[in-house]
Amino acid sequence: MAKVSIVMGSDSDMPVMAQAAEILEKFGIDYEMRIISAHREPDVFFEYAKGAEERGVKVVIAGAGKAAHLPGMCAALFPMPVIGIPMKTSDLGGVDSLYSIVQMPSGIPVATVAINGGKNAGILAAKILAVSDPELLAKLKAYTREMKEGVEAKDQKLADEGYRAFLK
Template identity: 80%
Template sequence: MADMNKSEKNMPQVGIVMGSDSDMPVMARAADVLEELGIPCEMAIISAHREPDVFFSYAKSAEEKGFKVIIAGAGMAAHLPGMCAAIFPMPVIGIPMHTSSLGGRDSLYSIVQMPSGIPVATVAINGGANAGLLAARILATSDPELLKRLKEYSVKMKEQVEAKDARLQTEGYRAYLEGMK
């Protein structure tokens, strides 16, 4: 398990767990958003199916580690988010991974079809950035400074879209497309 920020005063607030290193590019987008917002997190690769004892220990100790939210990404059978939610008493955000056989619908259905009493918030297939933002919004309900940073992040996103439109209006769509190559 790799700590994103190892100092004692910056204990991880969000656990990011994935079943395979093939999920890393998507999960890294969640970590990138959290890092940009100043939220310490910890990443781990743990298979709920291949290492059930290691997984159980991770989920059971998450609260003691200070996690307030877990972001769990998984593909195919995608039991990792649901199992986290069954053990960890705070919010779990599931990221369904795109799969070659069903395009991620199998993962999505596995995560959203949880039994009553075991909720898992679910973002879009490969929705790593939105998972990071959702975790930040959950944490911001009790952190006014984080809420301020989230609002600044939203303004920055708006300004990026406005800048792209200004460029489109100035260059025209053909030059804009050419510049994207």
């Protein structure tokens, strides 16, 4: 049973949404992934969003560009957390998507990550689930430790070899 649902309005969003899926896989979190347009097939979208809780979904990650209604509509219909990923657009660079997702009316929150922030959306979903899952929390702590050790190793490389070692 999928704990996280990843939904996007277009297959053009897949490279960013796949980053969220990769993180969920890294932490062993079951997910479903769908392409559903809230504008072009509203009946399918409503069925998807209203049925997510019954399917066992605990968190929705929704990516959208331009008008970016998908995350907000998910939040309006799904009673648990929704994470919005604003997509970079050719017209306004994704700022349009960001504003559309983050400026939700009172009572309908959408947790919003950076433009094209698929990886952070996956991490945030994992952190939400870790509130009631000690094993997942331990995996997140190990992941944080690995990131810290990676930065320390790069700093040591800089000290040992100088900046030119990073320009190769």
